[in-house]
Amino acid sequence: DxxxxxxxxxxxxxxxxxxxxxxxxxxxxxxxxxxxxxxxxxxxxxxxxxxxxxxxxxxxxxxxxxxxxxxxxxxxxxxxxxxxxxxxxxxxxxxxxxxxxxxxxxxxxxxxxxxxxxxxxxxxxxxxxxxxxxxxxxxxxxxxxxxxxxxxxxxxxxxxxxxxxxxxxxxxxxxxxxxxxxxxxxxxxxxxxxxxxxxxxxxxxxxxxxxxxxxxxxxxxxxxxxxxxxxxxxxxxxxxxxxxxxxxxxxxxxxxxxxxxxxxxxxxxxxxxxxxxxxxxxxxxxxxxxxxxxxxxxxxxxxxxxxxxxxxxxxxxxxxxxxxxxxxxxxxxxxxxxxxxxxxxxxxxxxxxxxxxxxxxxxxxxxxxxxxxxxxxxxxxxxxxxxxxxxxxxxxxxxxxxxxxxxxxxxxxxxxxxxxxxxxxxxxxxxxxRPVDRPICGLAAGRRQKNQAFKDELSRLMHQLLQNLPPLPASEITDPHDDITLPRLIEVLEKRHKIRQMMTQEYNRAGKMSMLQELDSSLVSKENLIQDQRGQLGEKDKTLHSQKTEIDRLEKKSKMLEYKIEILQKTTNIYEDDKRTLQQELESREQRLQREQTEKRRMEQRMQGMVQDTKNKWEKECTGPPVRAVHRRSHSAGGERWVDHKPSSNVELDTVMQPILGSNAIKVSAPSEKALAKCDKYMLTHQDVASDGEIQTKLIKGEVFKTRGGGQAVQFTDIETLRQELPTGPSRKRRSSEGNTAQGGDRMEGDWTDVETRCSMAVEMRAGSNLGPGYQHHGHQK
The missing domain is CATH 3.40.850.10 (Kinesin motor domain)
Structure with missing residues (x-):
């Protein structure tokens, strides 16, 4: 193509x-x-x-x-x-x-x-x-x-x-x-x-x-x-x-x-x-x-x-x-x-x-x-x-x-x-x-016939010459004293020679005359041809002059049209530039409008999500969490024992209020199936950076239950927040859903009955797992 x-x-x-x-x-x-x-x-x-x-x-x-x-x-x-x-x-x-x-x-x-x-x-x-x-x-x-x-x-x-x-x-x-x-x-x-x-x-x-x-x-x-x-x-x-x-x-x-x-x-x-x-x-x-x-x-x-x-x-x-x-x-x-x-x-x-x-x-x-x-x-x-x-x-x-x-x-x-x-x-x-005749422009003009006629005339003259010559006498000599035969032969040959010279002169004269006549006729025909060609050349000169005049007129017109085309081209370029600029501006506005529409749709989706979350929150608040059928560990098995889960990446802080878990608490840096099997309580220490740049510690507490499958499950019930601040910083408030300030921790903001402060996350650990404890999440946490 x-x-x-x-x-x-x-x-x-x-x-x-x-x-x-x-x-x-x-x-x-x-x-x-x-x-x-x-x-x-x-x-x-x-x-x-x-x-x-x-x-x-x-x-x-x-x-x-x-x-x-x-x-x-x-x-x-x-x-x-x-x-x-x-x-x-x-x-x-x-x-x-x-x-x-x-x-x-x-x-x-x-x-x-x-x-x-x-x-x-x-x-x-x-x-x-x-x-x-x-x-x-x-x-x-x-x-x-x-x-x-x-x-x-x-x-x-x-x-x-x-x-x-x-x-x-x-x-x-x-x-x-x-x-x-x-x-x-x-x-x-x-x-x-x-x-x-x-x-x-x-x-x-x-x-x-x-x-x-x-x-x-x-x-x-x-x-x-x-x-x-x-x-x-x-x-x-x-x-x-x-x-x-x-x-x-x-x-x-x-x-x-x-x-x-x-x-x-x-x-x-x-x-x-x-x-x-x-x-x-x-x-x-x-x-x-x-x-x-x-x-x-x-x-x-x-x-x-x-x-x-x-x-x-x-x-x-x-x-x-x-x-x-x-x-x-x-x-x-x-x-x-x-x-x-x-x-x-x-x-x-x-x-x-x-x-x-x-x-x-x-x-x-x-x-x-x-x-x-x-x-x-x-x-x-x-x-x-x-x-x-x-x-x-x-x-x-x-x-x-x-x-x-x-x-x-x-x-x-x-x-x-x-x-x-x-x-x-x-x-x-x-x-x-109907096809037209195509003339042949030859120069012979009957030359073939004339050449043939000349050859025929030449042969005729040669034949006539041979006929007009006297016959040769007998030239046989039988007697050594014969004085007649040779002089007679010489005389006949001389006559034949004279006749041949005369015929040659006549032939040359006739040939020259014919040649001159042919030359004259040829010259006349050529002069006529030249005159015709001159007339044709004159007509062609007139035609060429008219064509040249027409060409000059067309060239002037062509130059004028080229000038107009150049002006139109420049105008077109200006319009093209304006069009290109307006097109770019239109595209940028369309893109900005499209971004605004996209942002608007995103905001609408976020608002719809927030409305849906609020709706779900109040529905859960009204209906309450479902009661899970779990098996509580017996407290008579040796008192409450805690699993103190502190990741190795945590930073030691000098917070005034620290939780006291007792001497029988088991400290781990990673979830342990054996520790869960021996304890009734579970506490996970988590650190992150607050909005003001200070490090805050969250104590996520829960109870350990046995599951029907033979493992242990943890249900988180409380979150305490510990924050270390400068003396000039704002005072900290401690809140708890039950009013209990035990364990020396600061309660998470919000009422205990607030769904956003709840955490019903359970970790189920199955025995014999090669991949370590598994985590099963229940409920919603913010």
């Missing part, structure tokens, strides 16, 4: 030349023959543009006969008697003609499994389909004007590079032994018999208006889209399972990254690439077709056109002048219902992916149609499928789009055929922008 937030923003797409004119997608329909003559048919060809669907008898019976016949119209309907040549003339030949004139094209076949899509695209021996006929027309048209191999070279970014003759020669020598990269022209005997001799020579086609002052190179590639993954069918078997990625070039056109693009020089070479890839296509045997395509195949033909230099001999070394156009021939996998094919496992998954990609194609067509008819601007989901994502540029106006809908007239395919017809009818309503 962080990478997505901080990645480089996508640059806007450059404005491409587009035409205001739009053409609808050309949709054609082809009806294949029935497999069995007496099989029930559900399609009838009404005219060359209309077909009619009839519901099968079984379907009418199931729907109570309420099923109507439906008609569908197309740009053209091809019946079962239509030949492959007629289909090519109407459908693919205009696209090939556009390809040669630097325009793109897309042609795909669509239909149910077993409807004849592959036959329409590929064909059979003697009945070549759209693909081989397109290749044959391309090479028949540009064959004489092809550049040498590797002069034009594709790069890895869907672009084209131009190499000089030396680099091209070195690369040809380097790759001579790499037939997988550069296929040699195969003979018809080396081709698979299934694909050999697919086109009759009398059916050859040729495009008109080929630019003879340009050189051409043809590149082909073959891919398949299987389970929404792209695979290169021309790659080696080891790399066959490596899927390819779709990328976008600098002109925002989609292409398959890393796909092998092979430069071919003939129809046989191009068909060799197709034949090798066809062997790797994924096909399977289903209930509807013995060899059903399980993937969408795409055969891409890319034509590069480069202008010649001024001499008309070599390609202009400027890759920006190279025009690249491409024609995509797509054989879509057939849509099918798994209930009919009875697919399981991999076949079921393949059918699901095929149907999903075709559904995405339908969705894209629906959104395009809705945007054009309703004026909406919904996003077309091209990216939901590799098929639609790869060809999105064509629907955006990068070339013509043609679709051949293939149908099988048998009744079993009626429902699938009806869905195909509805999709085809909707596709015809989508309009695609």
């Amino acid at each position: 962080l990478l997505r937030k901080h990645k480089t923003p996508r640059r806007p797409a450059p404005k491409k030349p587009s035409s205001n004119q739009k053409d609808p997608v050309g949709v054609y329909c082809r009806v294949r023959p029935l497999g069995v003559e007496d099989e029930e048919c559900c399609i009838e060809v009404i005219s060359n543009t209309t077909i009619q669907l009839h519901a099968p008898d079984g379907l009418k019976a199931n729907r109570n006969g309420e099923f109507k016949e439906t008609q569908y119209s197309f740009k053209k309907v091809f019946c079962i008697k239509t030949s492959q040549m007629e289909l090519f003339q109407d459908v693919a030949k205009p696209l090939v003609d556009d390809l040669i004139h630097s325009k793109n094209g897309l042609l795909f076949t669509y239909g149910v499994t077993g409807s004849g899509k592959t036959f329409t695209m590929t064909g059979s021996p003697g009945q070549g389909g759209l693909l081989p006929r397109s290749l044959d027309m391309i090479f028949n048209s540009v064959g004489p004007y092809q550049a040498k191999r590797f002069v034009l070279k594709t790069d890895d970014k869907n672009g084209m590079e131009v190499q000089n003759q030396v680099d091209a020669l070195l690369e040809r020598q380097k790759r001579e032994n790499q037939p997988t990269v550069v296929p040699k022209t195969p003979s018809r005997q080396r081709l698979d018999p299934e694909f050999a001799d697919m086109i009759n020579p009398e059916e050859a086609c040729r495009a008109d208006g080929v630019d003879e002052d340009s050189s051409y190179s043809v590149f082909v590639s073959y891919i398949e889209i299987y389970n929404n993954y792209i695979y290169d069918l021309y790659s080696s078997w080891m790399e066959m399972d490596i899927s390819k990625l779709l990328r976008e070039d600098q002109n925002h056109n989609m292409y398959v990254a890393g796909c092998t693009e092979v430069e071919v020089k003939s129809t046989e070479e191009a068909f060799e690439v197709f034949w090798r890839g066809q062997k790797k296509r994924r096909i399977a045997n289903t209930q509807l077709n013995r060899e059903s395509s399980r993937s969408h195949s795409v055969f891409i033909i890319k034509l590069a056109q480069a202008p010649l230099d001024a001499d008309g001999d070599n390609i202009l070394q400027d890759k920006n002048q190279v025009s690249v156009s491409q024609l995509c021939l797509v054989d879509l996998a057939g849509s099918e219902r798994t209930s009919r094919t009875r697919a399981e496992g991999n076949r079921l998954r393949e059918a699901g992916n095929i149907n999903q990609s075709l559904m995405t194609l339908r969705t894209c067509i629906e959104v395009l149609r809705e945007n054009q008819m309703c004026g909406t601007n919904k996003m077309v989901p091209y990216r939901d499928s590799k098929v639609t994502h790869l060809f999105k540029n064509y629907f955006d106006g990068e070339g013509k789009v043609r679709m051949v809908v293939c149908v099988n007239p048998k009744a079993d395919d009626y429902e699938e055929t009806m869905l195909v017809m509805r999709f085809a009818e909707m596709t015809q309503e989508v309009e695609v922008a």
